[in-house]
Amino acid sequence: MKARLMDTGLHASRQFRVKQVDEYFLNSPFHFHDTCEIVLIEEGYGKRIVGDHIAEFEQGDLVMMGPDLPHIWQNDSIYFQQRKHLRVKATVLYFDPSMVMNLVAGTTAERHVQQLFTSAARGISIQGDTHACIVEKFSVIRSTDGLKRMAVFLEVIDLLAGSADHHLLASSNYSHAMTLKDTGRFSDVYQFLMMNFHRDIPLEEVAAVAKMSPTAFCRYFKARTQKSFVSFLQEIRISHACKLLRNSELSILETALESGYNNLVNFNKCFRNITSQSPSMYRKAMRKK
Structure with a gap:
């Protein structure tokens, strides 16, 4: 498996993107990219690795990650049998953090949003009332487009920046030391370990x-x-x-x-x-x- 920097589809003219997943199993390798990402698992279960953090994921899993944080979501082995009753559904938001910082520059929200992105460098698992509110916002994001979608996305960022309903994933001393070649090799190793x-x-x-x-x-x-x-x-x-x-x-x-x-x-x-x-x-x- 060749290592690669994942293209999230964001460019200068497109600094916010929504991706909807509906597959037999998740198939992205261990990777990182130069954007922020928020992942909501709507159906499915398995294991996820974010930096040096390992955990199970299941329906409702909601995680935010900053740029250059290596990660992988891997379904349990039963999913690879492609049984018709098993599907994986997820909504993923990709966005450029500088776009958000430019919007809040000089406002009272700037410090809180900056702290959110600092925390997201280790990965954030969102829980509690904030989780419930953001799941509702995601349903709106999936069904709208244009300015309405962007407005609801900014509401999500505002909720996250003002909430303590989360815990950090990667350890405080974790340091991303991987090259593109490393992520390809570790993708093979991690997938092997999670299957065996x-x-x-x-x-x-x-x-x-x-x-x-x-x-x-x-x-x-x-x-x-x-x-x-x-x-x-x-x-x-x-x-x-x-x-x-x-x-x-x-x-x-x-x-x-x-x-x-x-x-x-x-x-x-x-x-x-x-x-x-x-x-x-x-x-x-x-x-x-």
Whole structure:
């Protein structure tokens, strides 16, 4: 898979674009681009990577990302069987942040909008009342055009700039250190891991996906992601385990096996290291919510 800078369709004369997705599965590779992006998942589920952050996504997932932040949304393996009852639907907004900053320059909103874009450099997951309001705005954006669409888009930015209903995704020390060639290689590796995390993955096998020796791959992975390959794989597995604990009746042991662990003690240790809770505590807390 060749690496490339993704063309979002924005040009000097077109600084705001709406893209609607309706497919069997999401097919964009791990990539970055020079625009801001807001993604609303309307149908579908799977895993997403934003910078060095790994999480599950599902219907209602709403994320804003700043320019040059690498990311990928990958559906779970069942989607690649192209079953007729499964579709992925999403609305994506691309826009040039300088266009928005020019519009708010000299106003009381300027500082808040600038802070929003600073936060978006790490990726923002939007939640709560703000999430509900923006989902409604997206439905208007999909059904309008011209000045009406632009006006509602600016309302979305205003809502985000004035809200605390969000959390940052990539870690505070994350630094985008990837070239176009890197994103192509990592796209192959990430897609491989997200399709195979549930089984034992020898280091030699994943290194071969990257076309590198195991030793070189480990050094390369750590240099580009600021975390070890083992830590990254554990985060994918625990993220999947969290989804199972929230949404299924599987036992803790069954959850561990489905998430790639054949040892319950190891699963409990990794789960606590990443979430600061035991699996049973996590399930109880999620059910209270």
